[in-house]
Amino acid sequence: MTTADLEKRLEYTPRTPYDGEREITSGYTSDLLSDVMARAEEDSVLITIQGHKNTIAVATLAGIAAIVLCSDRPVPDDMRAAAEDEEIAIFTTGKNQFQVSNEIGNLLGL
Amino acid sequence: MKSIPISPTDSPNVILEMIFRLKVKDVMTTEVVTARRNDSLHKIQTMLKDNGITGVPIAENKRLFGIVSVDDIFKAYENGTITEEAAKHMSKKLVVLEDDMPLSFAITYFDKYHFGRFPVLNRNRELVGIITIRDINVALILGINRELQKLEESIDTHPAAEQGTPKREFFVTKYDFENAGKASTEIKKLLKGCNLDSKTIRRCSIAAYELEMNLVVHSNSGKLSFSLENDIIEIIAMDTGPGIEDTEQALTEGYSTANEWIRSLGFGAGMGLNNVKRVSDDFFLYSKPGGGTTVRSIINIHPQGGCDDDG
Numbered sequence: 184m185t186t187a188d189l190e191k192r193l194e195y196t197p198r199t200p201y202d203g204e205r206e207i208t209s210g211y212t213s214d215l216l217s218d219v220m221a222r223a224e225e226d227s228v229l230i231t232i233q234g235h236k237n238t239i240a241v242a243t244l245a246g247i248a249a250i251v252l253c254s255d256r257p258v259p260d261d262m263r264a265a266a267e268d269e270e271i272a273i274f275t276t277g278k279n280q281f282q283v284s285n286e287i288g289n290l291l292g293l
Numbered sequence: 294m295k296s297i298p299i300s301p302t303d304s305p306n307v308i309l310e311m312i313f314r315l316k317v318k319d320v321m322t323t324e325v326v327t328a329r330r331n332d333s334l335h336k337i338q339t340m341l342k343d344n345g346i347t348g349v350p351i352a353e354n355k356r357l358f359g360i361v362s363v364d365d366i367f368k369a370y371e372n373g374t375i376t377e378e379a380a381k382h383m384s385k386k387l388v389v390l391e392d393d394m395p396l397s398f399a400i401t402y403f404d405k406y407h408f409g410r411f412p413v414l415n416r417n418r419e420l421v422g423i424i425t426i427r428d429i430n431v432a433l434i435l436g437i438n439r440e441l442q443k444l445e446e447s448i449d450t451h452p453a454a455e456q457g458t459p460k461r462e463f464f465v466t467k468y469d470f471e472n473a474g475k476a477s478t479e480i481k482k483l484l485k486g487c488n489l490d491s492k493t494i495r496r497c498s499i500a501a502y503e504l505e506m507n508l509v510v511h512s513n514s515g516k517l518s519f520s521l522e523n524d525i526i527e528i529i530a531m532d533t534g535p536g537i538e539d540t541e542q543a544l545t546e547g548y549s550t551a552n553e554w555i556r557s558l559g560f561g562a563g564m565g566l567n568n569v570k571r572v573s574d575d576f577f578l579y580s581k582p583g584g585g586t587t588v589r590s591i592i593n594i595h596p597q598g599g600c601d602d603d604g
Contacts, residue, residue: 214559215559215562215564216506216558216559216560216562217503217506217560217562217564217565217568218562218564219559220498220499220502220503220568221499221564221568221571225491225495231559233558233559235470235558236470236471237470237473237474237558237559237560238559239474240473240474240475240477240478240502241474241502243474243478243481244474244477244478244481244498244499244501244502245495245498246491246495261471269478
């Protein structure tokens, strides 16, 4: 799947400009940044409720392609700016982490 | 007027030392705009406006007779006395400071009398300056600036750049979540520029990030240094306190001393040091309670026997 699928097929709301062609090969669900840092795979989508700038730092370092911020968590301006700088796509949805994980898992054929 | 929110008895030592060491004469404005007793209030109003000030001492040959402030001008307009001379309407009950008094006196005076300014006299009762809250603010900001600079220099923030071998040092400030992750991101970019394999870069990123976050969350600020030499990457986090009570416990996954608000940001999961150890080929932790902590992570670019970051 690609980042565009998050918007087009799962109808999550994009919060940053993004490269729709970017391939997503995996996903990781966690709100603990050390856990994300240690275990999220490169080119994965991070499913979380941690809506702040430090999430972008972790995503950058771990090579994460996109972040889905669940439960309608707001995206702070500095987080959005950092994401644009690091070219990481942010999407939001009202669904929770379990529902989003399930939807993305299905799309990845897991 | 609001009082100065700095207490001459109950402030950090750096501030206390500063306000006792600095004298009024170090802080005051020495180029004082003055008027004469026979100047009209109207003329003084123009002086106030032209100089952007709120009060003018009435003085002749350095002898102080009174002060005319904006309030006196307002009153003069109300009473129709604006064309009359200063001597008739100036405030004569003056509170003055002496130039040799410590700054702490001035702060106490501002809190006690709520005036916008104090004329400053020397030992011979000559007018030598005027001091406002703004003067004090500027002096304190400059003083704090100097102290911070000293502090940063003592921790040596300068990038130890050497030709050929990438080497960097970053100063990491306690609770500075705004800049947290910047040092690690820079290290990652540096390694990418060295054309290393992505697995090595990832291991270094994890070690650097966790060590950087430990400095942000747990230390009283410290230094993160990075070097790449002879295919060996070394990342060192060094701080001056507060030290770790039980290093074995600190290395136990899930154990954390982080408080609630830090946890709410997704930190303090009790995984940091463990993550560093796991991705390192060599790991060294030294700490003593009340002292500093040093963590050293060595990552070989071509590790013998390998080290996997998938845990």
